[in-house]
Amino acid sequence: MGDLEMRPAVADDIPAIVAMLADDPLGAQRESPDDPGPYLAAFERIAADPNQRLTVAVRRGRVIGTLQLTVVPGLSRRGATRSIIEAVRIHADERGSGLGTQLIAWAIEESRRLGCALVQLTSDASRTDAHRFYERLGFSASHVGFKMQL
Template identity: 60%
Template sequence: MTGHEILPHALSESVVLRRATREDMPAIVALLADDQLGRERDSITEPEDMEPYLRAFEAIDEDPAHLLVVVVLGSSVIGTMQLSFLPGLARRGALRAQIEAVRVASSARNSGVGNQMITWAIGEARRRNCALVQLTTDKRRTDAHRFYSRLGFVASHEGMKLAL
């Protein structure tokens, strides 16, 4: 854990946001797969299917510029997201925060957990002196677009990707 982190963080009396551990990975992958787009690309059918996720977790966990968090209710992981801090030359050498892979368990959607997660991420970006927070969301996720707009995010750029 780096000195930058102030975790765990209570989102409410019973919900805690904390740094993810290797033991959380099955729950995190289940959250990724419990999604309209993730069902095909993130489902686990064989034990060895978990290996690429574990390798990615190790890389994220070892790099202080990246933070993978989970939201826990009791002993259940009900949310996850990755927050990355990217140095850049644009905007006078500004640091920016990139939010990735935001997922909330279907049983916890519309409960305010997602709002609390993003609010925490914005606060952490401010604490680390980022000039902006950015994220991408698939064009097919219209509910997510409305959610991020309500939180003040603006669709200011057209993103492009090239699958390799």
Template identity: 55%
Template sequence: MSEIAIRRAEEGDIAAIVAMLADDPLGRAREDTSEPPAECYAKAFRAVDADPNQLLAVMTQDGRVVGTLQLTFIAGLSHKGATRGQIEAVRVASDRRGARLGQRMMEWAIAQCRARGCAQVQLTTDRSRADAHRFYDRLGFKPTHIGYKLGL
């Protein structure tokens, strides 16, 4: 039986994380998978890792990074001062998809949000990611809002 664990990402995980982020049509157009990883990723990693309201996590299987996601804990005044958990950049290595690893990571992320006192867990996903939409629907997420972005 293989050993699966979820932990806080370390700087040495950056190349594996970026490879997963780049492993789809959208990611291929926006990520840089050169070796060693571009300094922009190390700088971003250090900023995320230093922020107590951010948690970049990886899932490992037999020591290999096979999944990742980022949690952001958002304090706010709306909903009676509720904290929200924002889940982003959920990825599973392409050769491990279909093994319910994504579900395990999401269940772990939701538990982390509960432990931090979040009243709600939310996420965004690109309109073109039909498989991701089915995945989030199966986990009980509801498409309740329309998102907007403005590139800067």
């Protein structure tokens, strides 16, 4: 990874992470970077949960990518543990650099290290470029997902 560091996020990283979450058409509609309170509260919950890995990619002291990896123990698949990759974001200046591939490779390796039998992710139906990216990395569109706002 050269000068790239993958590390757990810290509270000081939250503004950079939220800025990346908000830096696309979907995120611009649902994120509020000017109000850090809810994000800092969420970060505290994530940091306290041993099944969560909020990770940042840092180059020369600057947060340039992020993802959240959640480990989920289960009964199905003979009691298999799975991981879920969420909120993958790359800073606009780094898109196309291979950083996304490195982030996902890190998440897969971390999932193996944690004993997961399966790694899964979801991607909004409108993100066709992301779908091609994940398929290129070996993921298959195997399920239909559903959500309900509460």
